[in-house]
Amino acid sequence: MKDKIMMLVFVLVLGSILTGILVAVNWYTTPVISKNEELTVRSTVLQAFGIPFDKNDVDQVFAENVQVKEQDGRKYYVAGAKGIAFAYAGSGLWGPINGIVALNPDLSTLRAVTIIHQEETPGLGSRITEQKYLDQFKGKDFTSGLKLVPPGKSKGNNEVDAITGATLTPKAFLQILNTNLSSTVPAIRQGEKQ
Amino acid sequence: MKQSVKVILNGLWKDQPIFSMVLGICSSLAVSNKVENAIAMGAGVTFALIGTAVLIAALRKLIPGRVRMIAYMIIIATFVIVVDRVLRAGFPDISKAIGPYVGLIITNCILMGRAEAFYVSNGVGLSILDAVFNGLGYSYTLIAVSVVRELLGFGTILGIQIMPATFTKWVIMAMAPGAFFIVSLFIWIMRTISKMDPDKAGGGM
Numbered sequence: 001m002k003d004k005i006m007m008l009v010f011v012l013v014l015g016s017i018l019t020g021i022l023v024a025v026n027w028y029t030t031p032v033i034s035k036n037e038e039l040t041v042r043s044t045v046l047q048a049f050g051i052p053f054d055k056n057d058v059d060q061v062f063a064e065n066v067q068v069k070e071q072d073g074r075k076y077y078v079a080g081a082k083g084i085a086f087a088y089a090g091s092g093l094w095g096p097i098n099g100i101v102a103l104n105p106d107l108s109t110l111r112a113v114t115i116i117h118q119e120e121t122p123g124l125g126s127r128i129t130e131q132k133y134l135d136q137f138k139g140k141d142f143t144s145g146l147k148l149v150p151p152g153k154s155k156g157n158n159e160v161d162a163i164t165g166a167t168l169t170p171k172a173f174l175q176i177l178n179t180n181l182s183s184t185v186p187a188i189r190q191g192e193k194q
Numbered sequence: 195m196k197q198s199v200k201v202i203l204n205g206l207w208k209d210q211p212i213f214s215m216v217l218g219i220c221s222s223l224a225v226s227n228k229v230e231n232a233i234a235m236g237a238g239v240t241f242a243l244i245g246t247a248v249l250i251a252a253l254r255k256l257i258p259g260r261v262r263m264i265a266y267m268i269i270i271a272t273f274v275i276v277v278d279r280v281l282r283a284g285f286p287d288i289s290k291a292i293g294p295y296v297g298l299i300i301t302n303c304i305l306m307g308r309a310e311a312f313y314v315s316n317g318v319g320l321s322i323l324d325a326v327f328n329g330l331g332y333s334y335t336l337i338a339v340s341v342v343r344e345l346l347g348f349g350t351i352l353g354i355q356i357m358p359a360t361f362t363k364w365v366i367m368a369m370a371p372g373a374f375f376i377v378s379l380f381i382w383i384m385r386t387i388s389k390m391d392p393d394k395a396g397g398g399m
Contacts, residue, residue, distance in 0.1 A: 007258045014253070014265060018272040025276050032283035040286070117290070122227070123347075123365035 040116060041087065041100070042066075048102035048112045049082045071191030074184050083111045084192070086184050090176030093168045095119030097128075097176055104139075107189055113137040113177065125169030136160060142181050146174050198323055205327025212335040212377075213384040217303040222336050223373040225292045229352045232340035233333070234288040235295065238277040240329025242299055243308065244322060245273035250313040251321035257314070266309045267300075274299045304332060339376045343367045 042062045046053045053061040067078045076086040083105050089098035097118045102111040113134050120126045127133060140146060141157045148171055149159045162170045211217045218239070225235045249269050250257070257265050278296045281289040289296070299305070308328055313321045344350055347367030349357035366372050384390075 003258065007261055010256060010258055011261060011264070015268065018268055021272055022275055025279050029279040029283040033279070033286075036283065036286045122368045123363070 044100045044114050044116050045077050045085050045102075048085050048100045048114045049077075049079045050112065051079065051082065069191055072187045074187045076184070076188050076191070078192075081105060084188055085111075086180075086188065088176060088180035088184075090172075090179060092118055092120055092172045092176070093125055094121065097173060101177065101180070103185070103188075107185060107192075108141055108143045110137045110140045110142060120169045121166065124163070124166040127163050127166065128169055128173050133161075133163065142178070145178050145182075148174050198320065201320060201324045202327045205324060205329075205331045206334075207331075207388065209328075210331040210335070210384075211304045211307075211328055212332060213381045214388075214390065215304075215307065216381070217307055218332055219377065221295050221298060221302055222332070222339065223370065223377055225295050226336050226339040226343055226373055226377070227347060227368050228291065228344050229337060229340045230288060231292045232336035234281065234285065235292055236329065236333025236336050238274075238281065238296055239299055239302060239304065239332055240326065242270065242273040242277055243305060243325035243329045245276070246270050246305055246309055247313045247321035247325035248318060250309050251316060251318040254314050254316075262310075262314065266306060270305045270309070271300050304328060335380065339373070339380055342376050343372055347372060 039058055043053065043055075043058045045066060046058065046061060049066070051061060051065050065079050065082075069076055069078055074086065076084055077100075078084050083103050084107065085100050085102035087098065088101050089096065091097070095118070097115065097120075099113065099115040099117070101113050103109070104111045115129050115134070118126060118129060120128065136154070137146075137160065139157075140160065144158055147156070147159050148162050148167075149155075151161050151164050153159075154161045160170070160174060205211075207214075209215055212219065212222055221235060221239075225231045246266070246269050250266065253265070274297065277299065278289075281292075281296060308324065312324050316324070341351060344352075345356060346364040347369075349355060349361045349363055364372070367376070
């Protein structure tokens with residue numbers, strides 16, 4: 001009986017000490033981690049608007065150029081004549097993809113698309129993060145939905161090239177963009193009318 | 195003194211976690227695609243090993259035999275969570291790249307194996323030494339494998355372009371199959387050099 005009580009006491013004491021360590025680490029790192037995440041979002045927004053910035057003064061440049069607004073619970077970023085941006089998210093082929101999409105002030109054509117996080121196959125699907133691939137979204141009209149066409153075949157103003165050897169990732173990516181654009185842009189239109 | 199030399203040699207060579215004990219293979223396959231990931235993972239495992247070694251060796255006379263596995267698990271888990279939080283706070287890019295594998299250090303057999311085989315029956319000093327050199331043994335394997343994989347898969351080392359611009363990247367090296375090829379080649383080469391034969395008693399070393 002005595003050793004059973006000892007066992008219980010031991011587990012309780014050890015558990016409390018370890019929990020104490022974790023609470024301390026958590027208390028110390030949580031603000032740093034959320035600051036890092038916020039910094040990533042802000043620098044990606046600036047990148048989407050094409051506003052030049054230095055790694056060390058992201059916050060300052062952001063505060064000078066970008067306004068954060070909210071409509072129907074959706075957060076979006078306004079940068080005057082440079083347009084409007086918002087965060088998108090969805091499932092890619094292998095894992096979640098998220099990032100920032102910037103629209104021109106007319107709210108019907110894309111200004112830029114950036115990716116913060118993706119888990120696609122390195123060297124194949126992950127090529128959606130290449131600047132050359134993302135650049136082709138510039139100026140596309142998304143009002144009737146973006147359409148995927150075989151590599152090198154894009155002609156219309158809403159057509160986007162696929163990637164040779166990795167068709168499924170761009171397909172999932174366009175689906176994410178279309179879903180997010182059609183759900184968020186109406187809210188932004190409403191917010192900007194006021 | 196003699197014992198500490200033995201501990202060092204065991205960690206780096208005779209009982210080296212990867213090619214000799216074949217422990218920690220899962221993470222060494224997963225995070226060895228880039229040198230910086232390998233360094234971060236090696237440092238993380240080494241830190242978790244040292245923390246585990248200190249606590250278990252210090253408490254070895256108090257840990258009741260029946261619950262020792264649970265005690266190892268919660269001690270290891272604590273230090274792994276610390277590693278994960280510190281990486282996320284201090285090195286967000288690396289943390290993003292090796293993501294879930296930091297959490298999986300908990301199930302890394304090197305930690306559990308060393309705890310049961312060494313820390314629970316040795317003093318704090320020797321245990322720390324053992325932890326450091328097992329961690330180094332694991333890290334140098336990861337770095338050796340990742341140098342080959344990053345060089346062939348991306349043409350770079352630590353992000354610095356090494357191969358000429360015309361070099362065709364071996365995409366397979368950046369993916370899972372490349373890890374299997376290089377890790378098994380590494381084990382083969384090291385076992386040949388050390389004349390290790392798993393069929394002989396004592397490994398033939």
